[in-house]
Amino acid sequence: MNWSLATTVATFLAVLTVLVVAHELGHFIVARVAGIRVLEFGFGYPPRVASLTIGETTYSFNLLPLGGFVRMEGETGDGDAPTSFAAQSKLARAAVLVAGSAMNLLLAPACLAIALMLGEMVPCDDCGRVQVYEVQAGTASQAAGLRDGDVISTINGAAMSDAAGVRAAVRASDGKVLSMRLTRDGNAVDVRVTPRMNQQTGFPALGVVLGPEHVLERRGFLEALPIAITRAGRMAVSLVSGLSRAFEEESPVQIAGPVGIAEMTGRAAQQGAPTLLQFTAFLSINLAILNLAPIPGLDGARLLFVGVERLRGRRVSPRLEGAMHLAGMLLLIGLMLVVSLRDIQRLIAS
Numbered sequence: 001m002n003w004s005l006a007t008t009v010a011t012f013l014a015v016l017t018v019l020v021v022a023h024e025l026g027h028f029i030v031a032r033v034a035g036i037r038v039l040e041f042g043f044g045y046p047p048r049v050a051s052l053t054i055g056e057t058t059y060s061f062n063l064l065p066l067g068g069f070v071r072m073e074g075e076t077g078d079g080d081a082p083t084s085f086a087a088q089s090k091l092a093r094a095a096v097l098v099a100g101s102a103m104n105l106l107l108a109p110a111c112l113a114i115a116l117m118l119g120e121m122v123p124c125d126d127c128g129r130v131q132v133y134e135v136q137a138g139t140a141s142q143a144a145g146l147r148d149g150d151v152i153s154t155i156n157g158a159a160m161s162d163a164a165g166v167r168a169a170v171r172a173s174d175g176k177v178l179s180m181r182l183t184r185d186g187n188a189v190d191v192r193v194t195p196r197m198n199q200q201t202g203f204p205a206l207g208v209v210l211g212p213e214h215v216l217e218r219r220g221f222l223e224a225l226p227i228a229i230t231r232a233g234r235m236a237v238s239l240v241s242g243l244s245r246a247f248e249e250e251s252p253v254q255i256a257g258p259v260g261i262a263e264m265t266g267r268a269a270q271q272g273a274p275t276l277l278q279f280t281a282f283l284s285i286n287l288a289i290l291n292l293a294p295i296p297g298l299d300g301a302r303l304l305f306v307g308v309e310r311l312r313g314r315r316v317s318p319r320l321e322g323a324m325h326l327a328g329m330l331l332l333i334g335l336m337l338v339v340s341l342r343d344i345q346r347l348i349a350s
Contacts, residue, residue: 139207296328
């Protein structure tokens with residue numbers, strides 16, 4: 001497949017739309033259950049292209065395909081109508097605010113389950129075939145034309161069934177040329193390799209990472225779902241742990257902006273639908289956790305204001321809260337621009 005920049009951008013926008021619309025759908029559902037009037041559910045961002053009004057809600061389709069939004073009555077903190085967000089109890093408002101991240105947390109195992117049903121490549125210990133996982137740079141295997149994913153069938157006519165057998169054959173060669181038959185994309189390929197001496201071990205080596213052949217394994221829904229939930233949980237724990245390390249000095253954690261995430265989305269899509277779904281799950285958990293951070297402009301900060309209201313016994317001034325959220329959003333946009341510029345510089349350099 002000829003993977004172009006336009007395809008990468010389109011795939012990224014599609015994934016982003018799914019994530020944000022799912023997030024906003026969570027807000028929408030809980031708001032309606034709580035009796036809050038939802039004025040608009042927008043797909044994409046204005047300018048508006050078309051709209052449809054059903055009941056009290058306008059469903060708009062907008063020009064910029066960057067996600068979606070939900071506009072509720074009284075969500076800025078002012079409004080006395082019984083159907084306004086501002087008039088609801090603290091518990092109801094907190095539930096609406098948490099619902100977006102909750103929906104993203106539900107989306108993640110759904111994506112992982114579908115990926116498992118489509119199939120994932122897993123090592124087959126009982127298949128009796130050995131696969132090249134990685135061809136190391138500057139080695140005999142790279143010079144001979146071996147590729148990642150090649151299956152080594154025979155060496156000098158002898159069948160190879162595991163990595164230990166390949167290593168034994170290479171060591172027995174005493175550095176002489178080996179005739180290897182590979183299976184690559186279902187086709188037989190013959191290559192000749194001259195092992196090079198490994199200075200650390202003192203034995204000839206190919207310069208590859210070997211292991212059992214990877215085969216496609218598909219799972220049924222009932223088998224895939226618990227596995228998906230477990231993996232989503234591990235992802236969430238890993239992300240929280242990574243975020244906590246981000247504040248340490250000399251932290252290896254790096255922040256990616258929209259450009260960097262778009263690049264990673266494109267790479268995932270090139271590896272197939274299951275990999276793209278797994279990456280979408282990862283992004284969905286990311287979105288859920290980050291949105292609950294107590295940063296002005298995000299749901300976590302709005303939750304914090306609800307908590308402050310409970311402690312004080314009265315609400316923070318809607319004008320002050322709105323100003324803080326606006327300042328937070330401007331800072332977040334500025335940070336995204338800075339990170340995106342860094343990502344663009346990195347892409348140009350590479």
